[in-house]
Amino acid sequence: MIERTLEPVLRQKCQESKIVVLKGARRTGRLTLLSRIFNLEDPNVGIIDCSNKKERKSMDSITQLKSFSRDKKVIIIRDAQLLETLQEYIDFAIELNSLENLILICSFEPELHEDLWEALREQGLELNVFPVSYSESAKFHGLVQEDKSLEQRLIFGYYPEVVMQEDQAERIVSEIIESSIFTQLGASERINKKENLIKLLRHLAFNIGKVISFNDLGKKCGLDNETVERYVKLFAKANLLVLISSYNNGHRYELKKSHVVYFLDNGIRNGLIRAFQPLEFRNDVEELWKNLVISERYKANQYAGKTPEVFFWLTHTKQEVDYLEINGNEAFGTKMSWDDSKKIKVPASFQELYPQIKVTGISKKTFWTFLRK
Numbered sequence: 381m382i383e384r385t386l387e388p389v390l391r392q393k394c395q396e397s398k399i400v401v402l403k404g405a406r407r408t409g410r411l412t413l414l415s416r417i418f419n420l421e422d423p424n425v426g427i428i429d430c431s432n433k434k435e436r437k438s439m440d441s442i443t444q445l446k447s448f449s450r451d452k453k454v455i456i457i458r459d460a461q462l463l464e465t466l467q468e469y470i471d472f473a474i475e476l477n478s479l480e481n482l483i484l485i486c487s488f489e490p491e492l493h494e495d496l497w498e499a500l501r502e503q504g505l506e507l508n509v510f511p512v513s514y515s516e517s518a519k520f521h522g523l524v525q526e527d528k529s530l531e532q533r534l535i536f537g538y539y540p541e542v543v544m545q546e547d548q549a550e551r552i553v554s555e556i557i558e559s560s561i562f563t564q565l566g567a568s569e570r571i572n573k574k575e576n577l578i579k580l581l582r583h584l585a586f587n588i589g590k591v592i593s594f595n596d597l598g599k600k601c602g603l604d605n606e607t608v609e610r611y612v613k614l615f616a617k618a619n620l621l622v623l624i625s626s627y628n629n630g631h632r633y634e635l636k637k638s639h640v641v642y643f644l645d646n647g648i649r650n651g652l653i654r655a656f657q658p659l660e661f662r663n664d665v666e667e668l669w670k671n672l673v674i675s676e677r678y679k680a681n682q683y684a685g686k687t688p689e690v691f692f693w694l695t696h697t698k699q700e701v702d703y704l705e706i707n708g709n710e711a712f713g714t715k716m717s718w719d720d721s722k723k724i725k726v727p728a729s730f731q732e733l734y735p736q737i738k739v740t741g742i743s744k745k746t747f748w749t750f751l752r753k
Contacts, residue, residue, distance in 0.1 A: 382512055382520045382540065384413050385683045390507055391417050394481050397505050398474065401460075401484045404509030405619055405644075406431075406560035409540045410485050411458065413509060418454055418481075426452040431459040445469050454481045461490035470496070487560075488618045504685075508619060511538040511645045513679045514751060523748070530744065531659050534668040537647025553651040576602050578652075580611060584621070584641050585652040589670050589702070591626075591638045591694065612641065619644055622678050627691035627704050631733055635694045642671045644678065669718035670702055673742055673750070677703070680751045699727040701739055712753075713739035720744055 393400050394417060402410050411420075418425050426448060430436040439445050442465045449455055455473065460466055466484075470492070473482045484490065492500075500506050517538065518526035529546075536542050536549035539556055579601040584592070594612070595605040603611075616623040622642045628634035643649035646668055650656055659665050681688060688707035694700045701713045715724045724741030731739070742750050 381412070381416075382516055382543065384409065384416075384509075385513065385516055386507060386509060387413060387416055390414075393505055393507065394483070397503060398480065399470065399482050399484070399500065399505060401486060401490075401500060401506045402509060403486045403489070403506060403619070405511075406487055407539060407541065407556050408509045408511050410509045411456075412540070414456060414483060414485075418456075420456075422454075424451075424453040425456065426454070427456045427458065428463075429458045430462040436462060439463070441465070442468050442472065446472055449473065449476060449479060452479060454483070455479060456483045456485065458485045459487055460484040461486045461488050463490075466490055467492055467496075488614070508682055510619060510679045510682070512540050512543050513538065513683070514676045514748075515680070517543055518748075527744070530672075534646055534659065534665070534672055535650055535656055537645040537650075539645060539647060542647055549647070550656050553647040553656075557648060557651045577611065580608060581615075582652050584612070585643065585649045588642050588649060589640055589667050591635065592641055612639075620648070622674060624674075624690055624692050624703075627693045629733075633695040633697055633699075635696065638694070640692050642674050644675050646672050646675070665718050666716075670716050673714075673716050673747065674703055676747075676751055677705075693730060695727075695729065699729050701727065701730055704737065711737045713737050714742045714750065715739060716742045718744065 390400070390402070390413065402414070404410050414420070420427065428435065428439055428445075428448070430439075439448065445465065446469075449472075457463060457466075463469070470482065473479055497506075514526065514533075517529075517533075521529070532546060532549070536546070536553055539552065541552045541556075542549045545552060580597060580603065583597055583600055594609045597603075598605040598608045601608065612621065612623060615621045620643065622644055624640050624642070626635045626638040628636050630636075649671060650668075655662070655664075659668075662668075678690075686707065688705045691704040691706070692700070692702060693704055693713070700715075702716050704711065704713045713730070715726060717724050720743045722743075724743070726739040726741075730737075740746070
């Protein structure tokens with residue numbers, strides 16, 4: 381079993397607090413992670429699967445939930461955002477002395493009182509589970525072997541089942557998209573136009589790293605621009621997408637109020653457009669490399685407890701810096717290239733405008749160093 385970076389943090393939080401929220405896309409290994417901390421076969425551990433309509437209906441009333449919980453020490457609620465009486469149940473669980481832990485597994489953010497969210501976030505009790513990271517896989521397989529597998533990762537990504545069953549990767553990615561991505565966002569964020577959503581995600585997949593227009597996407601997908609923007613931001617909050625804004629200080633030619641999108645997993649991106657061809661037959665290798673580098677940096681920052689501001693920089697004359705990270709007074713930028721033999725050039729105009737921000741090139745040789753920066 382691949383050792384997850386989040387395990388010791390989650391273990392500590394479960395010891396310190398009764399309530400922990402474990403967010404992440406389905407099939408990223410959330411329940412597997414919990415099985416490392418709790419014995420899920422123990423009769424004192426109760427699991428409620430709200431993704432199962434029959435099971436959710438059987439626990440639909442607060443009376444049934446209370447009855448189920450009274451002889452349990454640990455309650456785990458899967459897809460807790462779908463439970464309509466969730467806030468009422470949490471109020472009950474907090475006062476139930478016999479209950480030691482209530483773990484809320486969420487694909488999307490549940491509706492809870494704002495003061496409860498504030499308390500959970502202040503204490504670091506909202507934790508994110510991502511697909512396996514490069515560093516987790518490298519620790520399991522060895523760094524040399526993981527570097528050899530980078531081409532596989534560019535195509536099929538890092539979902540746990542994909543990493544562990546590489547010969548079944550295409551089938552597994554397709555299953556994940558069908559069973560996990562096209563679901564309702566939550567009690568108040570239902571997606572009723574599945575076909576429009578599929579079109580939107582596919583357009584985003586074809587345009588990773590390119591400036592997007594919510595208005596243009598809406599016209600292509602049969603949605604208004606406000607709905608497109610809302611869906612994109614919701615999927616960013618749900619750890620499916622990474623949404624990055626343009627960086628500017630009002631200088632001439634700089635793009636303003638623009639966005640680019642990357643997927644948090646390369647496999648999901650490729651699965652949406654059914655593009656599983658080997659790299660030698662593709663014309664999007666550089667885009668795949670940028671997607672992987674940025675998504676891995678995002679995971680690394682999250683697991684390290686860092687929340688820097690991230691941007692891209694682009695001018696109307698096509699001068700570009702792929703990625704900027706600003707954390708307080710510290711800032712750096714990167715240009716990325718999959719081709720190690722290609723010399724990475726930093727735009728002279730950027731260096732003149734922002735001499736305090738050092739920009740470096742990221743290739744396969746410097747990738748690991750960048751993630752640990």
